[in-house]
Amino acid sequence: MGAEIVLVSGRRLTRGVLEQLFSDPGVRSVLGEATLAGSPEEHLRVTRIDTARLELLLYGPQESRTGGGVAAYTTELGVARPTDAAGSTWWTRFEITRGADDEAAVHVLSAVLAALAGASSGHVVADGQIVELDGVAPPAPAEPAPAAAPAPDLSSGRAYLTVLLPFTAPDEAGWRRTLQVVHALTADVPDLWPGSVQVDGEWRPFTATDPPPPWWPSEQWLASAEPPATWELAVASEPGRRLSQVSLTATVDPATTGRLLLALAALDATYAFLHHWTPAERLPAGATGLRHDDADDPADVPWVLLSEDDLTAGLPGVYWAQIVGPELEALIGRDRLAATPAHRVEEVGPHRWLIQLTPSATDVVDDLPRVLEAQRRVREHLRVG
DSSP: OOSEEEEEESSOOOHHHHHHHHTSHHHHHHHOOOEEEESOGGGOOEEEEEOSSOEEEEEEEEEESSSGGGGGGTGGGTBOOOOOTTSOEEEEEEEEEEOTTOHHHHHHHHHHHHHHHHHTTOEEEETTEEOOOTTOOOOOBOOOOOOOOOOOOOTTOEEEEEEEESOBOOSHHHHHHHHHHHHHHTSSOGGGSOOEEEETTEEEEOOTTSOOOTTTTSOEEEEETTTTEEEEEEOBOSTTOOOEEEEEEEOOOHHHHHHHHHHHHHSOOSEEEEEEEOTTOOOOOOSSEEEOSOTTOTTOOOEEEOOGGGGGGSOOOOOSEEEEOHHHHHHHOHHHHHTOOSSEEEEEETTEEEEESSSOTTHHHHOHHHHHHHHHHHHHHHTOO
16 A cells, blocks of 8 residues: 555544544554554644554644645546535545555554545545545546636726734734724725635635634735735734734725725824726836836736835835835935825824825826826935835
């Protein structure tokens, strides 16, 4: 059977189930008493099983709700993945580190795997092939692959929003505070509230009352389906970091982009920008902010690169609207900010300025030359490179 085996199952393999199977008299009479070592049952990630004739390392169980990491053991082998009631598939890798040449011991291990697979409508893979086990029905053929999602229609553009806020968030309270920022930004555009969260590379349903994702406070991704929108939550949790970041990319019309501005201006932001981009606009070359990978390619969609370190050199770009906080005010100069040649220049909070290029985000679609000219004037005035 080889020295490395994968169990693909429709339920999570727990330590309790393993203890029960390896203490079965028939199994114990061949393998001897089994000793299990590893993490607690609720986080059974790596466990060692020692017997007189076999030694196993277990990696898993790993969960997948979309196929993800189990594709090599399911769809690539032409079989359907087993799922539990929640739509999850579990896979556990067994590595035989001692006793792989003991045919009688491996035969008993096969019986244990057959019991696990049969109880969960699962299957066993060794050396990239489905293993036929007594009492285990062959897995069903793979379902047809879903049609690829259509490319987003960018004819009316896409909103880009990034806000840097002066708080740290390494715990659950910080998770709640970060979500409050998302709540505030979506107050007038509730369709942009995220309904899914990415966990281990897969999208899962999300509600505001859910606990923090498993890898919090590392960067988190959330999304809404209609309109297509992606949220990035990057919190200040490392030593020396003090600004948390919330970013939004949404395929919406410019009027929707404009509705985000009121909430953005009310936040206690160190810096923020809001822009509505259409393929007609070619962004100025820049190392930070909203940028193209290939500015000469009309089909290249921009993305955001920005961190708190980028604020030390000055304003990181000029967009349809931006918030300039105390640190940038001190760097640029209060009088220079107040004299910025833009449609709206207003101190919306103590040492916190809103600079808005034109009256409406729809100007990006209806009168792009006007927006670009305003952008040029502001760049020159604020000496943005």
